[in-house]
Amino acid sequence: MGHGDGRGRIVSDADVDDTGTRILHVDMDAFYAAVEVLDDPSLRGLPIIIGAPEGRSVVSSASYEARRYGVRAAMPVSQAMRLCPTARIVPPHFDRYQAVSRQVMAIFESFTPLVEPLSVDEAFLDVQGVRRLWGSPSQVARLVRARVEAEVGITCSVGVAATKHVAKMASTIAKPDGMLVVAARETQSFLDPRPVRAMWGVGPKAAEALEGRGIRTIRDIREASPDVLGRAVGPALSARLAQLARGEDAREVETERVEKSIGHEETFDTDITDRAFLRAELLRLADRVGSRLRRAEWETATVSIKVRFDDFRTVNRSQTLADPTAVGQRIGEAAQSLFEQIDRRDPIRLIGVRAENLRPAGGGALGLWDDDEGWRRVEGALDDAMARFGTSMISRARHIGRSDGRGAAQHPKAHGLD
């Protein structure tokens, strides 16, 4: 999501040179705020802040009217309100944003099958192969923008370039409701004068490290010795930045993305010292992680927890399991065991549970039938199903499973169910 306030918007001319381009980066403008306006037109033209009005919420998104007051994403809502006291605070409706996102992505896919969603509100499109059908990349960009506005009712900005990195930078500059085309031969002159902070992957820390060595623009990166660059930001990032600064970016548009971890975390309204409460919260978070793992038919081999204290000091602990699992109870037990290893005298403001090192669940969606672990997984899946489809049919299925009278799940082979 863009963070600028909309000043410096650019729209390329209709007859712009797009020679050598193939990648579109499409970014919805102030997406959450735009969806809220769509659903409540009385908000149009007002400064809007998306975030919870109470507690320790931060700004998820803000309309351009609010950004003009200095309101930015990730800023505490309380601070945003001081900057823009007239702003309307709207609680987020993530399900609704997902639904609109699906609508937008479907429009992208009607132009090219090579669509890589980056987040709920942005995507890369490779339009190289659709030239005969839809025209040149800049023509496709115009069509995409027009259709999103006509069919969904919100605006987007598009960067058109030869590479992902340049397309992404171009869409940021074009915001809001703009389009910027960077022909392949203009790539270097486009990149050179821009600040290092504009590069994808350079945040506040890396920018500070680079600027401290006199490296302020992308041209400076290009001209810096690998040694100096490496000392500033480390070997991996320096090598990548050097390539990107030369306009080299061989990354293709990837339509498949595999999740590498699944986690949940929660910041409490007030800092907590009650250990029993915290242990119960760990179990609850682990249960949600387990549910998502089972739905995705994954197991986790490594459980990690995150604890943030009242002074914002954050510690992580992780543990690799002897047997991978998708059972919330087992993830929770591992999380609690990790929690015991942490010095918990200080009040805690956040705890989180994450499943890492994911792998496909063995033995299919419900796991293995022939061991206790498999059966615990069945129980978990039944819990999910009860939540989704109601209790009557699922309770009946569980009853059959438990009919051995031990109060625990019984092997389905006893009932001829396998």
Next chain:
DNA sequence: TCTGGGGTCCTGCCTCGT
């Protein structure tokens, strides 16, 4: 003044096996 939640990736350190 106050700092969410969901992720990915990198780095440094340590242990262990060869």
Next chain:
DNA sequence: TCTGACGAGGCAGGACCC
């Protein structure tokens, strides 16, 4: 049997992205 080099993997912390 002991020792050092080396790579792999586990773990913790941090930067970055939306």
